[in-house]
Amino acid sequence: MPKDSGIGAAIKRREDARFLLGSGRYSDDITLLNQTHAIFVRSEVANGEINSIDTSEAEAMPGVLAVFTGEDFVDVGGNPAGWLINSRNGDPMKEPKRPVLAHGKVRHVGDAYAAVIAETEQQARDAAEKINADIKELPAVIDMASALSGKNFVHDEIGTNQCYDWGWIEDNREATDKAIKNAHHVTTLELVNNRLVPNAMEPRCSIADYNPANDDYTLYTTSQNPHLTRLLISAFVLGIPENKLTVVSPDVGGGFGSKIYHYGEEALVLAAAKRIKRPVRWTATRSESFMSDAHGRDHVTKIELALDKDNNFLAFRTETMANVGAYLSNFSTVTPTILHGTLMAGNYAVPNVYVNVKTVFTNTAPVDAYRGAGRPEATYSLERVIDKAATELGVDPIKLRRQNFIKPDQFPYVTAAGLNYDVGDYDAIMDRLEHHADLKGFAQRRKKSEAAGKLRGLGINSYIEACGIAPSNLIGTLGARVGLYDAATIRVNATGNISVMVGAHSHGQGHETAFPQIVADMLGVDPDNVEIVHGDTSKIPFGMGTYGSRSLAVCGSAIVRGVEKIISKGKKIAAHMMETTDDKVDFEEGVFSVKGTNKTVSFGDVALKAYIPHDFPIEDIEPGLEETAFYDPQNFTYPAGAYACEVEVDPDTGQVTIESFAAADDFGNIINPMIVEGQVHGGLAQGIGQALLEGCTYNEDGQLISASYMDYTMPRAADLPSFIVDHTVQTPSTDNPLGVKGCGEAGAIGSPPTVVNAVVDALRSANHNVTHIDMPLTPERVWAAMNN
Amino acid sequence: MYNFEFKQPTTISDAVNLLKSDEAQALGGGQTLIPTMKQRLASPSTLVSLTAISEMKGICKNDDGSISIGGGTTHAEVASHADIFAGLKTLAENIGDAAVRNRGTIGGSLANNDPAACYPAVALSTGATIVTNSREISADDFFQGMFDTALEEGEIIISVRFPVPTSSSYQKFVQPASRFAMVGVFLSKFADETKVAVTGASEGGVFRWSEAEAALNENFSADSINNLSVDQNDMISDIHASKEYRAHLVKIMTQRAIKGAS
Amino acid sequence: MTEVTMTVNGKTVSGSVEGRTLLVEFIRNDLHLTGTHVGCDTSQCGACAIHVNGKLVKACTMFALEADGAEVSTIEGQANDDGSLNVIQQAFKEHHGLQCGFCTPGMVMAAADLLKTNSKPTELEIREHLEGNICRCTGYHNIVKAILAASGQDVSNIAAE
Incomplete structure (x- = not known):
């Protein structure tokens, strides 16, 4: 086994060829015979009462096959929240129904209340304009603070706009309050974690096919987790038996969280396909994506950091309002709580942490997990308040962080926010960062910038995240309504090559390349002989999909367990072939051998024998060589890192440019460093986008102002620098057999505070008394901060 | 998008005649009009493409030193032309992106008069003359407010004549x-x-x-x-x-x- | 419906289209060349970028009838004659210049357009040329690196570590 082809090798991606040649197969590329087209009619007002919907004119339009309204779905279920969060007083969260199509009320701009099915897309669009809805516009609930205090409700039936009032950890509250009250120094910061639109480049698309003879359905859809989508549709929304519904997610053009969730459009095309007995397809326009994809972030936070006279951290106390939008999207309730509150100790040995989160309904699109999901919000609050404290105390921000880091000999370390960090070495990461960031040269670079009339700033951050979102027994106690294991089936074919069916879904992450590296390493075969099958519930075991940087740690570990079973079975077959017992058989580099002898059989021969078992002792050994493993870890994984960013600010305009960006991360063991680096680059771009460019804006009437790329600023090539990334610090996770931690979200988590810290540093260098600017740091905001 | 009849005349006079019909609209490079039509915010019954009219394309230097640019000339053509003065070159080079500059035209931009478009600035600053199928209009008279110009219904920009600043x-x-x-x-x-x-x-x-x-x-x-x-x-x-x-x-x-x- | 004829990737094709049929719709729905993608409706993302008469354009912002008689080339026509990846495509693979692959065809077409007129672009020139192509996955780092490499330039300065 050449070392450069297994675990740790930067193997080029095998999936690239099809994408580069234009042969990818995304949902919208699929054409079904006799297909029809669905168009949704969406609310133009943020809050409105549906008095009536007259569909008669639309139904009479050419090519129209069916029209649906909310009335058609009153007898089916709603799209549920996947996680029960209880309030501090023990009350369960409020869970208003989220119907397939709005019924009675429309609750956000873009809320679909009708759908037209027609022979062509244009006919459906033409007919959709003829639906005459009498919708009485009501005052919109937009601002979170007013939503909590007001009497105008997004859901009248629950009589409040508060979903829950959550405390973490409630038993720590008093001690935290006391620590802050008695502290030598307290730094306070109020900040907004700006609302974002995920903007995977492929818009959502769903195509339903129904076979009346079998009464079964196939749904092709842009999903990060086809089994979860199937489960939600079957168990909660439409009641289609799971065995009668196949969900296929073919090539998917990015997700970033927004394609985790089940959306009403999927249920609609399924119901429509059954009614008209023809395939029904729908592809979102980008404008629809802006209005109807789950958004991300949107917190308003106050955080306090208490320190003693020696600058040791004593407590973090956080109060947050988190916007959940008009309906509970599947993971909307866990994102601002478990994925946020539990990280509020950061990388620090701080004895007291308390977090209060009030999650609020508003007349805006649903908000849910977006790359990082709760952890960027935690990191941003922590790393901004720490930076502010460093300024107030006149200490070096790196020194302050290092002083308070959890030290390597303290692991495993149970934080005051309740997580058990297994391993880490934050000083080693910071050492790598300092190496790349050339801090000594900064003063010189600043002078040079100043000579050119620019302000230069340096921002530092350190972060930790909880990834490999899984352990079912842990998340069960925290309110999860699903298990979060993953699964893999290893099918060794008769000719010795291998098909691996996995529950994870690759939509850019390179699983088709990285997963075979694991199998090849373990079995001593050429990775090209290993094929990954994913994204089709009729082919793969019941896995929970891809999000939360979990695929490698959880599904990759399931692959390991499955391959271990293959080796174990292979030993039995080999023992039979070599006339010995399986405890005397070794397996190494693709060869089975009898201990202490020179007897061997190859893996390929064993595979062939498994399928041609002419002389098998059938009582002891089943034919075939195929194993399935479900893997459920004991703990989260804890990737950590430290980032540095240098910016220039144009004092005349407030324009910020990123001059350099360095990222040092500890992802534990690395399977494919090339893919890891790419994941970090992408995360950094999204985090820098949040910091400088991206802001989803509703006006007070609930109109989405940033409703297209004309107003929502996507990071472009010229907005970003080349990045320095380093992952040489590797403390392997102790909770999975691969020792991996996950790298998909790191960049998006660590970069926003780094950039903001750098800009604030730049302004301070010119004696501007600026302690904070809310993201995105648009030129105007920076200019206004300098001139107020 | 609503449907329409597509016409692609090859002469100015044919284009002008076609634009006389009710709800006909001229189509330049389409880089603004097509996205607008996708949103169903414009619904011409006939779209008269001006891109096949060769007499509306190209850049030339006039005897008095001024530069004339055909209304159907793309931003990319302007940006890469040797006779273009510095400010105009910078302007054309930075409109939209490379693909947009290969389709978008100076005539289309001026006729639309988007309040954030670049071309109106150079036309007004240099005191350019907008030459239409029926008359010449000075830039000072041409721009009449957001998305509003002196162009009459059916009138098209044949060329723009720029005095060359020092x-x-x-x-x-x-x-x-x-x-x-x-x-x-x-x-x-x-x-x-x-x-x-x-x-x-x-x-x-x-x-x-x-x-x-x-x-x-x-x-x-x-x-x-x-x-x-x-x-x-x-x-x-x-x-x-x-x-x-x-x-x-x-x-x-x-x-x-x-x-x-x- | 009107008849339209054009040459796509060297092959003469025709079909009948409405006035409103966009070139990208004709390419995807009629010719079944689904490598050209649609990522937005405001002519900004560049997932639909193709070449028409040798020029980079957005196929979503052009009517099929405007391409009557034109020479069109799409991502499906970019490979070498033997079907292998061309220099740009190979560089994208070599340098991990793609992740989900959705923006990739447009990126490759934009890169080809740049290198036609600027055989040794600088990093900044590449970044500026990609103004009309949005990628959400890669942070552009490896796309820029791939294009530099495709132009035969040293990319060790753009190395990640």
Whole structure:
């Protein structure tokens, strides 16, 4: 086994060829015979009462096959929240129904209340304009603070706009309050974690096919987790038996969280396909994506950091309002709580942490997990308040962080926010960062910038995240309504090559390349002989999909367990072939051998024998060589890192440019460093986008102002620098057999505070008394901060 | 998009005739009109494409030293032409993106008069003449407010004639999402006068900043406008920039244009 | 419906289209060349970028009838004659210049357009040329690196570590 082809090798991606040649197969590329087209009619007002919907004119339009309204779905279920969060007083969260199509009320701009099915897309669009809805516009609930205090409700039936009032950890509250009250120094910061639109480049698309003879359905859809989508549709929304519904997610053009969730459009095309007995397809326009994809972030936070006279951290106390939008999207309730509150100790040995989160309904699109999901919000609050404290105390921000880091000999370390960090070495990461960031040269670079009339700033951050979102027994106690294991089936074919069916879904992450590296390493075969099958519930075991940087740690570990079973079975077959017992058989580099002898059989021969078992002792050994493993870890994984960013600010305009960006991360063991680096680059771009460019804006009437790329600023090539990334610090996770931690979200988590810290540093260098600017740091905001 | 009849005449007279029909609309490069039609915000019954009319394309130098650019000339063609003066070249090079510049035309841009478009600034600043199928219109008379021009129904821009300034500069502060001008200032310095046109900033569309021009005619230096400012009340306010900030940028971009043309 | 004929990737094709049929719709729905993608409706993302008469354009912002008689080339026509990846495509693979692959065809077409007129672009020139192509996955780092490499330039300075 050449070392450069297994675990740790930067193997080029095998999936690239099809994408580069234009042969990818995304949902919208699929054409079904006799297909029809669905168009949704969406609310133009943020809050409105549906008095009536007259569909008669639309139904009479050419090519129209069916029209649906909310009335058609009153007898089916709603799209549920996947996680029960209880309030501090023990009350369960409020869970208003989220119907397939709005019924009675429309609750956000873009809320679909009708759908037209027609022979062509244009006919459906033409007919959709003829639906005459009498919708009485009501005052919109937009601002979170007013939503909590007001009497105008997004859901009248629950009589409040508060979903829950959550405390973490409630038993720590008093001690935290006391620590802050008695502290030598307290730094306070109020900040907004700006609302974002995920903007995977492929818009959502769903195509339903129904076979009346079998009464079964196939749904092709842009999903990060086809089994979860199937489960939600079957168990909660439409009641289609799971065995009668196949969900296929073919090539998917990015997700970033927004394609985790089940959306009403999927249920609609399924119901429509059954009614008209023809395939029904729908592809979102980008404008629809802006209005109807789950958004991300949107917190308003106050955080306090208490320190003693020696600058040791004593407590973090956080109060947050988190916007959940008009309906509970599947993971909307866990994102601002478990994925946020539990990280509020950061990388620090701080004895007291308390977090209060009030999650609020508003007349805006649903908000849910977006790359990082709760952890960027935690990191941003922590790393901004720490930076502010460093300024107030006149200490070096790196020194302050290092002083308070959890030290390597303290692991495993149970934080005051309740997580058990297994391993880490934050000083080693910071050492790598300092190496790349050339801090000594900064003063010189600043002078040079100043000579050119620019302000230069340096921002530092350190972060930790909880990834490999899984352990079912842990998340069960925290309110999860699903298990979060993953699964893999290893099918060794008769000719010795291998098909691996996995529950994870690759939509850019390179699983088709990285997963075979694991199998090849373990079995001593050429990775090209290993094929990954994913994204089709009729082919793969019941896995929970891809999000939360979990695929490698959880599904990759399931692959390991499955391959271990293959080796174990292979030993039995080999023992039979070599006339010995399986405890005397070794397996190494693709060869089975009898201990202490020179007897061997190859893996390929064993595979062939498994399928041609002419002389098998059938009582002891089943034919075939195929194993399935479900893997459920004991703990989260804890990737950590430290980032540095240098910016220039144009004092005349407030324009910020990123001059350099360095990222040092500890992802534990690395399977494919090339893919890891790419994941970090992408995360950094999204985090820098949040910091400088991206802001989803509703006006007070609930109109989405940033409703297209004309107003929502996507990071472009010229907005970003080349990045320095380093992952040489590797403390392997102790909770999975691969020792991996996950790298998909790191960049998006660590970069926003780094950039903001750098800009604030730049302004301070010119004696501007600026302690904070809310993201995105648009030129105007920076200019206004300098001139107020 | 609503359906329409597509016509692609090869002569100006055919185009003009076709545009006489009810609800006919001219189509230049389509880089603004097509996205608008996708949103069903425009519904012409006939679309008359001007891109096959060869007499509306190209760039040439006139005997009096001015430059004429055919209305159907793309931004990319303008940007790469040897006879183009500095400010205009910079302007054309920075409209939209490479693909947009290969389709979008100067005539289409001027006829649309988007308040954030770049071309109106150079036309107004240089005192260009807009030549249509029926007349010549001076830039000062052509731009009549946001998305509003002196063009009559069915009238098309055949070419634009630019006097060539002795020096010029275009300073564009981009709206980061759309890449249109949040504020764009075109400064043209002629032997006898300096003209400053501002796009992207005003509710009234492109305008000449006459106070700055007067000051510069007195003394051509960035400092000479230090005490001047445009009226904030006239400025556009949106999620990218307030009136106050836009007014500030007008001054900053003008000062940069002065330096750029010095 | 009107008849339209054009040459796509060297092959003469025709079909009948409405006035409103966009070139990208004709390419995807009628010719079944689904490598050209649609990522937005405001002519900004560049997932639909193709070449028409040798020029980079957005196929979503052009009517099929405007391409009557034109020479069109799409991502499906970019490979070498033997079907292998061309220099740009190979560089994208070599340098991990793609992740989900959705923006990739447009990126490759934009890169080809740049290198036609600027055989040794600088990093900044590449970044500016990609103004009309949005990628959400890669942060552009490896796309820029791939294009530099495709132009035969040293990319060790753009190395990640």
